[in-house]
Amino acid sequence: MAEPTTDTGTFEELTLPLLARLYNLARWLTQDAVEAEELVQESCMKALRGFGSYRQGTNFSAWIYRIMRNTFLTSRAGLKHTTISLDDEESDVPEPATVGTPETALLASFDQQAIQGALEELPLHFREIILLCDVEEMSYQAISDALGIPIGTVMSRLSRARRAMRAQLAGMPNSPRPRSASR
Amino acid sequence: MNCDWIRQRMDAYVDNELPEAEAAEFEAHMRSCAACANAALEQTRLKLATRTAGQRFTPPAEFLQRMEQNLRPQSAKPSWRLLRWPVALPVAMAAALLLAVLLIANFQHRRAAYAELADLHVTTLASANPVDVISEDRHTVKPWFAGRIPFTFDLPELKDTGFELSGGRVVYLQHSPGAQLLYTLRKHRLSVFIFQDGQAWPGMMTGASSELSFHMESWSHSGLRYVIVGDVSDADIHSLAELLRKVARQ
Secondary structure, X not given: OOOOOOOOOOHHHHHHHHXXXXXXXXXXXXXXXXXXXXXXXXXXXXXXXXXXXXXXXOOHHHHHHHHHHHHHHOOHHHHOOOOXXXXXXXXXXXXXXXXXXXXXXXXXXXXXHHHHHHHHHOOHHHHHHHHHHHHOOOOHHHHHHHHOOOHHHHHHHHHXXXXXXXXXXXXXXXXXXXXXXXX | OOHHHHHHOHHHHHOOOOOXXXXXXXXXXXHHOHHHHHHHHXXXXXXXXXXXXXXXXXXXXXXXXXXXXXXOOXXXXXXXXXXXXXXXXXXXXXXXXXXXXXXXOOHHHOOHHHHHHHHHHHHHHHOOOOOOXXXXXXXXXXXXXXXXXXXXXXXXXXXXXXXXXXXXXXXXXXXXXXXXXXXXXXXXEEEEEEEEOOOOOOOOOOEEEEEOOEEEEEEEEOOEEEEEEEOOOHHHHHHHHHHHHHHHHO
């Protein structure tokens, strides 16, 4: 199983190495260069102010990502994504016919551009959980902390997000469109 | 253990989240089942490809430099002469960022609502696009907010007052949308925040106060909470507050 992360240090020591990663995530969230810079800047200021509440030894990147996510979701750009659909957790994503059959064209589409395009098309809550798991390599526990959801929900959302991404890569016409984010 | 059992645990296996005993069972099954082995291979390849593709955006060097300067402890900061702000940034923005450093060093001791507004003010000044509606004309700025916030307000005539309106933008405080208006007085910039008054403002008091180097004045009128934040004197802030109060009473 993934080892728990233990981060200790001053705010500066913990934050500076994460700036480029935070910016990357912010760009994926906002999909705008200027808004991403502002989001990281505002999030870091909020994180510094609340640094007293950070428990040394716990996962700092999950802690600061949670602040950035909340900052984004309460921003003008983020509010566009906060129309919660209660069906999101239950809704089933169409299963692409190609799953588990590596001889198909799906494998051939695993190029960088195709994956970036598929990520862009995913609903925000699917996009962010894939980024946290696959790009940030956060453990399920860290993702649970970052998103404020139980581990069981992390697993089920991740599973659906990956199915949705495969559907995008396979070019399924009924693949989900961007519409909402779960808090 | 069968293929269904395996498929249910495929994500956890690829993410290295499966308990050791289950991982061993998983691998034993894959040795005898080509379909599941292929599925695991496909999933692993997708994960690795996503990892590379997801690292897509690199922050501009100027942004990283600015952030590093903001985050560095006060004692380790270089002197004014050594600060290398991007040439294109106006001097006011540099000054605002320095103010941000002073602010964030004392964040722990600030009252929540005022601190949040000071944050918003500093963030606005440091932004490359501080306002969304750029206009000196109150008759342009006020209508711009219609439909963007759930209330309306009046803006004063500024002729011969020394104040100039720069524009405005929608801001969010504790999940509530409000208006931020940016004014200029002798090259100093002031923010006027207007939100609906209510329970979201437990720490807000009517009157003047200061947050570090910023002066503030807050009052409530007709269900709206007004807060002015700026680095000018209390008297100057009070003058602008009087103009706003006067037009609101009309």
